[in-house]
Amino acid sequence: MARTPSGSNAYHHGDLRSALLAAADSLLEDRGVEGFTLRECARRAGVSHAAPAHHFKDVRGLLTAVAAGAFDRLTTSMHDRKALAPGDPLSQLQGAGEGYIAFALGEPQHFYLMFRCSVVNTEDEALSASGRAAFLELERPVAALHAVDDAMADANGNIDAVLLWSLVHGFAHLYLDGRVGRYSELDAATLAERVIGRTLTALGGHLPAKL
Amino acid sequence: MARTPSGSNAYHHGDLRSALLAAADSLLEDRGVEGFTLRECARRAGVSHAAPAHHFKDVRGLLTAVAAGAFDRLTTSMHDRKALAPGDPLSQLQGAGEGYIAFALGEPQHFYLMFRCSVVNTEDEALSASGRAAFLELERPVAALHAVDDAMADANGNIDAVLLWSLVHGFAHLYLDGRVGRYSELDAATLAERVIGRTLTALGGHLPAKL
DNA sequence: GAGCAATCTTTCCGTCGTCAAGATAATTTT
DNA sequence: AAAATTATCTTGACGACGGAAAGATTGCTC
Numbered sequence: 001m002a003r004t005p006s007g008s009n010a011y012h013h014g015d016l017r018s019a020l021l022a023a024a025d026s027l028l029e030d031r032g033v034e035g036f037t038l039r040e041c042a043r044r045a046g047v048s049h050a051a052p053a054h055h056f057k058d059v060r061g062l063l064t065a066v067a068a069g070a071f072d073r074l075t076t077s078m079h080d081r082k083a084l085a086p087g088d089p090l091s092q093l094q095g096a097g098e099g100y101i102a103f104a105l106g107e108p109q110h111f112y113l114m115f116r117c118s119v120v121n122t123e124d125e126a127l128s129a130s131g132r133a134a135f136l137e138l139e140r141p142v143a144a145l146h147a148v149d150d151a152m153a154d155a156n157g158n159i160d161a162v163l164l165w166s167l168v169h170g171f172a173h174l175y176l177d178g179r180v181g182r183y184s185e186l187d188a189a190t191l192a193e194r195v196i197g198r199t200l201t202a203l204g205g206h207l208p209a210k211l
Numbered sequence: 212m213a214r215t216p217s218g219s220n221a222y223h224h225g226d227l228r229s230a231l232l233a234a235a236d237s238l239l240e241d242r243g244v245e246g247f248t249l250r251e252c253a254r255r256a257g258v259s260h261a262a263p264a265h266h267f268k269d270v271r272g273l274l275t276a277v278a279a280g281a282f283d284r285l286t287t288s289m290h291d292r293k294a295l296a297p298g299d300p301l302s303q304l305q306g307a308g309e310g311y312i313a314f315a316l317g318e319p320q321h322f323y324l325m326f327r328c329s330v331v332n333t334e335d336e337a338l339s340a341s342g343r344a345a346f347l348e349l350e351r352p353v354a355a356l357h358a359v360d361d362a363m364a365d366a367n368g369n370i371d372a373v374l375l376w377s378l379v380h381g382f383a384h385l386y387l388d389g390r391v392g393r394y395s396e397l398d399a400a401t402l403a404e405r406v407i408g409r410t411l412t413a414l415g416g417h418l419p420a421k422l
Numbered sequence: 423g424a425g426c427a428a429t430c431t432t433t434c435c436g437t438c439g440t441c442a443a444g445a446t447a448a449t450t451t452t
Numbered sequence: 453a454a455a456a457t458t459a460t461c462t463t464g465a466c467g468a469c470g471g472a473a474a475g476a477t478t479g480c481t482c
Binding site: 032033034035115116117118119122131135159160162163165166167168169170171172173174177178179180191194195198199202203 | 243244245246326327328329330333342346370371373374376377378379380381382383384385388389390391402405406409410413414
Binding site: 012049054 | 428429430431432433
């Protein structure tokens with residue numbers, strides 16, 4: 001198993017599946033989703049253009065696997081930021097949001113891919129599992145916040161999760177498109193930190209009544 | 212000028228540019244950005260596959276024009292909603308946000324296209340003008356809100372515009388991806404209304420100090 | 423060691439975007 | 453009004469793409 005140490009075997013690469021995923025990652029980073037090509041991916045892996053079909057049904061299958069891996073890294077990014085933050089729900093939410101945006105800015109092409117449902121097999125088991133895991137990182141602190149304040153939970157149900165998720169998701173997309181940069185001299189991370197912070201303090205200061 | 216009334220002239224369609232734009236609109240709606248094809252577009256316009264080149268440099272040029280038109284309709288959608296709302300800045304913002312999302316849900320494929328910078332010529336003059344006009348519909352009420360409350364303007368600068376824009380943009384994308392539907396039995400419009408409403412009341416109730 | 427399954431290559435097909443060259447219609451010039 | 457010019461559209465070609473089919477090679481199983 002593992003890879004054949006016999007140098008360059010024309011046949012039976014040994015771990016072509018992993019090699020293709022690595023090639024796909026670098027190709028995606030270089031050319032973006034639109035410039036992604038199955039044949040170029042095979043070329044980078046040093047293999048014929050029909051080889052990937054034996055490991056992934058088609059280009060969609062390959063990109064689906066790439067997207068699943070990216071979701072896992074998104075989860076990690078959010079998780080890491082939360083670990084550095086204080087334990088209260090608001091700080092945890094701030095960390096999760098910043099982690100979300102940090103991943104998007106760090107791997108823009110992967111981030112695009114993950115939400116391009118027409119390019120990816122949304123019914124894939126691994127992909128949807130990784131997707132759910134990622135968003136749990138954001139939803140758990142929201143639930144914790146509501147647990148602290150029952151009135152808020154009753155009044156707003158799961159609105160807040162959707163709200164914060166929309167916020168960081170939209171910010172990431174708009175910033176990557178270069179549509180918010182000119183609005184501020186702040187760098188992306190600082191701007192994101194303030195946008196999330198302002199939202200959370202507003203929501204947090206809005207616990208009672210008022211709606 | 213205008214179109215030749217002489218029925219089906221093989222040559223000199225008369226208004227092929229408009230016909231191609233119409234064909235592109237319907238094709239985009241049917242197949243999405245990924246399924247969009249210049250040849251199929253020409254087919255729908257009843258013209259050879261090389262004809263579009265005389266009116267649009269390439270497929271990117273055609274899609275750029277389509278995107279510009281879509282931005283104009285986005286502007287209209289926001290403008291119309293604001294016209295129906297009360298005149299106070301918060302209500303205007305609520306209307307603009309709902310109009311933004313209403314457009315996205317009504318023309319999802321066009322909405323996708325507008326923000327797919329790798330498929331569109333972002334340096335196109337008409338496109339960027341239409342884009343700026345659309346976002347002004349959202350930014351003007353924010354400025355009005357800050358004019359009412361100077362302290363807020365000083366403290367938050369243009370953060371609020373980025374915040375609200377990110378919110379509606381992210382919500383639209385996530386809802387279209389089917390990622391927020393299962394979180395609520397509410398239909399999209401109602402959910403959007405509540406998300407925006409909750410954000411605005413939180414921000415509005417957060418005028419003084421607190422940061 | 424023989425058969426079998428998995429893996430990879432080669433070849434082929436239809437479609438794509440773009441280019442070049444030719445044909446036709448409208449416009450301008452003379 | 454006729455000729456020349458320009459704009460518009462078609463046809464045909466090219467290379468690149470994704471995918472399918474068939475053949476070659478290797479590793480696994482019995």
